[in-house]
Amino acid sequence: MSLPPTDGMLPAIIAKIEAGQRIDGKEFLCLAEKASLNQLGFLAHGVRMRLHPEPMVTYVIDRNINYTDICISACKFCAFFKAPEEDGGGVLTKAELAQKIAETQALGGTQILLQGGLHPDLPLDFYEDMLRFMKATGIHIHGFSPPEIVHFAKLSGQSIATVIQRLMAAGLDSIPGGGAEILSNRVRRELAPNKCDADQWIEVMVTAHALGLRTTATMMFGHIETMAERLEHLQRVRDLQDKTGGFTAFIPWPFQPDHTPLAAARTIDKTTAVSYLRMLALSRIFLDNVRNIQASWVTQGPKIAQLSLFFGANDFGSTMIEENVVAAAGVHFRLSEEEIRRLVTDAGFRPQQRLMDYTPV
Template sequence: MQQIADKITAGERISGAEFLLLADKADLYQLGFMANAVRKRLHPEPVVTYVIDRNINYTDICISACTFCAFYKAPEDPNGTVLSKEELLHKIHETQELGGTQILLQGGLHPDLPLEFYEDMLRFIKATGIHIHGFSPPEVCHFAELSGLSVQAVLEQLMAAGLDSIPGGGAEILSDRVREQLAPRKCSADEWIAVMETAHTLGMRTTATMMFGHIETWEERLEHLQRLRDLQDRTSGFTAFIPWPFQPDNTALAEAIHKDQGMEKASAFAYLRMLALSRIFLDNFANVQASWVTQGPKIAQLSLFFGANDFGSTMIEENVVAAAGVHFRLSEQEIRHLVTDAGFTPQQRLMDYTPVRQEAEQEQ
């Protein structure tokens, strides 16, 4: 164990076998110490970044029917919706009035909307001047399947219409055994990676995520992180990694696994362990985000000592996690107070981690 700790503090890369040994043997304090060492090496200044944005889910109609999702509506459900342009414009203007610099644009895998619909939506949104961080890999694969075009052709058309960057949604666990059980209609692990690699090749930056704490094994968590690290070695296209635990309430997966008592949420202890292990293993990722949306503000503060250097988004609007019964909300001022109280300097950023403005200007 000490040899692994020495490697980490020396800035050396650990192997998959060493990752599994840490996951099995290291205690929370040891993991926090090692992850914090990695964080300080990559970010020697005590700055914690955040972005002001809004999650816009343009439709909740979805054919994927993922068992872990409490948000989607089946195509035949009369309560399913597609946002109008008027609704989109209202949400974007409200975001900009709050200092927002981007929107996170994602939706269900709608069976009937053509690629032209998404191109038109992008052009309409882009006219407002806001950064569009949109369409996770499963959506891109869905667009390619419906249109008969390659993933690269779809991405090129979306970029031409205004898409700026791609979120890491839909990764869940990048293991086909897990994906076949959770979401058999969603893209495979290889397809998810291929979308991201193509995007990086075209010059787009993306984020990466992991939803853990359901049916996956530790070996499958490692497979997920290894795939991400390998791709980052090839492209350097990921800006950040965001891990969060599965939120079981109101989901078919929780009901199927625990029909009587419900499925237990991953603890804050389990979250901090996974966060630290991710920071340690993903040595080629510059940034790791805390997940206050699922963990709440106090655990998010603790995350800053377990490898996270970014507080994520203000999440002016968030619907998917909220559908699972989790309703944490933070304003920009609250995020800045939480970061300051933890002993760090808050800094608003853009998607690519460019600072928005100097702190002295913000405080005036």
């Protein structure tokens, strides 16, 4: 079955995708501008079924733990952080960590997504001690996004490679792709000038992959970036994956503007469900070397996440027993494992719990 022809370059691009061939940046931009929602969904689902012909959708049971909300980055898109001089910020105690991990394991959880603000005063050995304490519980620690690792390197005066090696020795198992936002330095200078730039984000991932750590990649879109800058982001991820193969999954999710400094300074409309599904499909089509694409039910809600399974997503992401950053922006969707399994089944797929590296549980 082929899609109906349309004007210009589009028919040739469609034929190329249907033949399983890689598209380039110019073809991506043409798709983004000219293709209909139905065309993008059709093409992305075809790519997804080529990579995952079995009718299965995976998910992971985990919990987000934000070990501190104190942060010097002051990103304009974040409603969660507290500046060091503000009241109300803090660092989790070991007792609090232990309780959160025990609750996660009691629900069948296999991992902790560990991230926090860029705290100005905590030394590297604080993080090593925290990892050793957590690892003693037997949980997989998916922790410390690239901006955190760059921050640790600056504070400690050590190289990124040395920091990652020390964290691995203390119990770090894998690295999440947070802090990517848009991997365009123009965007990053405007939104988060105190955070690592796009090249440093890539450097952390290159180094982690070389040291044997698997990682994920994310994209937060729908704020000040252009479609060409979204392409720059995807191109950087695809190029790195060609070299290392270290990304297990890609997670695109739309910016949530409520209560953020960025939304207070300018009018930014929330990304619509249609715009989200288009970007999800475009990501699946372009990232032909990243096997897994996650749906973002945390920002889109269960029904659009269910629809995502026909726009390129083969993974439902995490149960997210706890999530604080998106919640701080006023979004409060929650799903249990039972609800995820039901949504997947109702969409015509078989739900399968997994580990971080997509090994079935």
